[in-house]
Amino acid sequence: MPNVSDRPKTYKKPALEDVDPITNYIPASVLDKFDERQLARFKKVRKFVEFECLPLDTIFLQESILFEYKNDWETCPVIITLRKKLESYGLHKMFVPMDHGGYDNSLNENWEIVNMVEFAMIAFLVGRSVIASYLFHLDDLINMGTIQVLLRHGCTNHEIWVRMINDLVSNNIKSCLMVSERDVAGSDALNTQTKCRIIEGKENEADSMMVLNGEKWFIKDAHDSEVWLILCVTEPEEGNIYRKHSLCLVNRNDVPPYTTKIETIDTNEGIGNFYQVTFKDCKVPLNIVGERGEGYQILQTKSSITRLFQCLKLCGMGQESLRLSNKRAAERKVFGSKLQKSECFKFELAHWRIKVETCKLLCFNAAIKCDYEGVKAAREEIGMVKAVTPKEISSLVDWSIQLHGCYGLCPTRTPLSHMWQVSRSSRINDAPDESLIAQLGRLEISNYNKFQKTYDQELLALAGK
Numbered sequence: 196m197p198n199v200s201d202r203p204k205t206y207k208k209p210a211l212e213d214v215d216p217i218t219n220y221i222p223a224s225v226l227d228k229f230d231e232r233q234l235a236r237f238k239k240v241r242k243f244v245e246f247e248c249l250p251l252d253t254i255f256l257q258e259s260i261l262f263e264y265k266n267d268w269e270t271c272p273v274i275i276t277l278r279k280k281l282e283s284y285g286l287h288k289m290f291v292p293m294d295h296g297g298y299d300n301s302l303n304e305n306w307e308i309v310n311m312v313e314f315a316m317i318a319f320l321v322g323r324s325v326i327a328s329y330l331f332h333l334d335d336l337i338n339m340g341t342i343q344v345l346l347r348h349g350c351t352n353h354e355i356w357v358r359m360i361n362d363l364v365s366n367n368i369k370s371c372l373m374v375s376e377r378d379v380a381g382s383d384a385l386n387t388q389t390k391c392r393i394i395e396g397k398e399n400e401a402d403s404m405m406v407l408n409g410e411k412w413f414i415k416d417a418h419d420s421e422v423w424l425i426l427c428v429t430e431p432e433e434g435n436i437y438r439k440h441s442l443c444l445v446n447r448n449d450v451p452p453y454t455t456k457i458e459t460i461d462t463n464e465g466i467g468n469f470y471q472v473t474f475k476d477c478k479v480p481l482n483i484v485g486e487r488g489e490g491y492q493i494l495q496t497k498s499s500i501t502r503l504f505q506c507l508k509l510c511g512m513g514q515e516s517l518r519l520s521n522k523r524a525a526e527r528k529v530f531g532s533k534l535q536k537s538e539c540f541k542f543e544l545a546h547w548r549i550k551v552e553t554c555k556l557l558c559f560n561a562a563i564k565c566d567y568e569g570v571k572a573a574r575e576e577i578g579m580v581k582a583v584t585p586k587e588i589s590s591l592v593d594w595s596i597q598l599h600g601c602y603g604l605c606p607t608r609t610p611l612s613h614m615w616q617v618s619r620s621s622r623i624n625d626a627p628d629e630s631l632i633a634q635l636g637r638l639e640i641s642n643y644n645k646f647q648k649t650y651d652q653e654l655l656a657l658a659g660k
């Protein structure tokens with residue numbers, strides 16, 4: 196018998212891609228939407244997330260809550276290391292999703308415009324890791340939302356527009372979106388009361404100014420953002436409630452001293468830094484995104500896009516939560532046998548697997564509709580996705596925490612606590628579940644009424660009446 200080391204090496208150890216190919220994660224109905232180049236990119240993203248990011252997630256969670264890094268994660272040692280690695284993987288450009296194409300990649304050398312379904316897959320793969328979500332601009336999607344708004348609608352000052360897009364894409368600045376106000380229900384953006392009075396320039400348009408008065412609440416990263424997108428009432432006399440608001444763009448450096456007050460709001464660690472911002476006769480150069488009175492519609496499109504990708508990221512989190520549960524159950528013995536062997540575990544695992552797949556399918560369906568018909572046409576599908584996904588994924592993570600016992604409650608030893616906070620807060624952020632469900636219900640009724648009326652008319656016509 197030859198020594199083991201002398202035997203011919205005919206056996207090649209399988210790589211991860213051999214035992215668990217990327218196609219396992221792409222719904223069959225979507226597979227034909229991707230070409231070889233896109234599949235190769237997904238493999239690369241997956242490799243980066245699996246081998247570079249996931250092992251560092253808990254270290255990142257420890258570093259990111261330290262005082263010196265809390266407000267600027269770019270200075271965290273793990274982020275510095277991984278930014279360099281991103282470059283070596285060729286994934287350092289920002290992926291910007293767009294429906295209908297039509298945008299020129301050469302506008303900015305630091306981005307790559309991709310279609311919605313391709314970005315959907317990237318968001319799913321990246322969502323598995325806390326650190327990757329941050330690196331790929333998917334952690335809160337605020338900058339992504341601002342870029343979408345600026346790209347789709349432009350703003351009064353073209354020069355500022357170009358500079359802001361470049362700075363946002365290159366990660367040089369942060370932006371924030373100011374919609375919610377403490378005294379009115381944020382579920383309905385039409386409640387917005389902050390006022391913006393426009394003073395037209397006497398000589399030319401560039402001299403025009405706007406004066407802001409009001410109070411915004413629960414604004415993420417307001418303190419550290421240079422770009423403020425603020426929903427305000429600019430057309431108080433307008434009879435159509437959908438045309439009263441505009442989205443005002445403010446460069447933080449233009450804000451005169453003592454005209455704004457920014458106060459911290461205490462929240463749970465891990466969901467971010469939140470502020471209350473009070474404007475008192477804050478006079479800044481006029482800069483409106485899109486047309487005056489279009490603010491509400493612009494916000495709707497922006498929210499649809501960020502909601503969809505937030506949900507895909509949550510599906511990725513769900514996938515990771517299943518992996519962590521599998522790992523724990525394979526290692527942990529309770530009452531003499533592995534948790535994995537318990538019928539209860541098998542049942543729950545299968546149940547949550549089905550839920551993740553269901554949410555993922557809904558998300559991909561909405562992304563495909565965006566590509567074919569535009570984001571506006573996919574609003575109903577995106578509403579469904581947002582009403583279902585955060586709820587299911589937060590319940591899945593809750594189960595996963597339970598399975599991990601007290602270990603699952605340690606916020607810097609497993610990412611589960613973080614995942615729970617993110618998925619749970621997504622049930623409120625950017626429209627609570629109930630408001631979306633109520634909206635879908637209203638739409639169902641109106642569709643039914645339209646259908647029934649036409650059906651009755653056609654039936655009568657067929658009967659010759």
Ligand SMILES: Cc1cc2nc3c(=O)[nH]c(=O)nc-3n(C[C@H](O)[C@H](O)[C@H](O)COP(=O)(O)OP(=O)(O)OC[C@H]3O[C@@H](n4cnc5c(N)ncnc54)[C@H](O)[C@@H]3O)c2cc1C
Nearest residue numbers: 372373374375380381382414415620624625627629630633
């Ligand atoms: C993590 C996070 C980040 C956020 N970031 C920002 C930000 O950057 N900028 C910003 O402007 N805002 C931000 N917000 C605020 C967020 O947009 C609002 O919290 C959200 O729109 C809900 O508004 P609200 O809190 O006023 O709740 P309300 O509108 O008062 O709703 C309270 C509850 O009423 C119920 N409800 C609402 N509508 C209906 C309905 N139609 N039928 C039945 N029940 C209903 C729901 O249970 C809902 O949870 C953030 C919130 C969170 C949690």
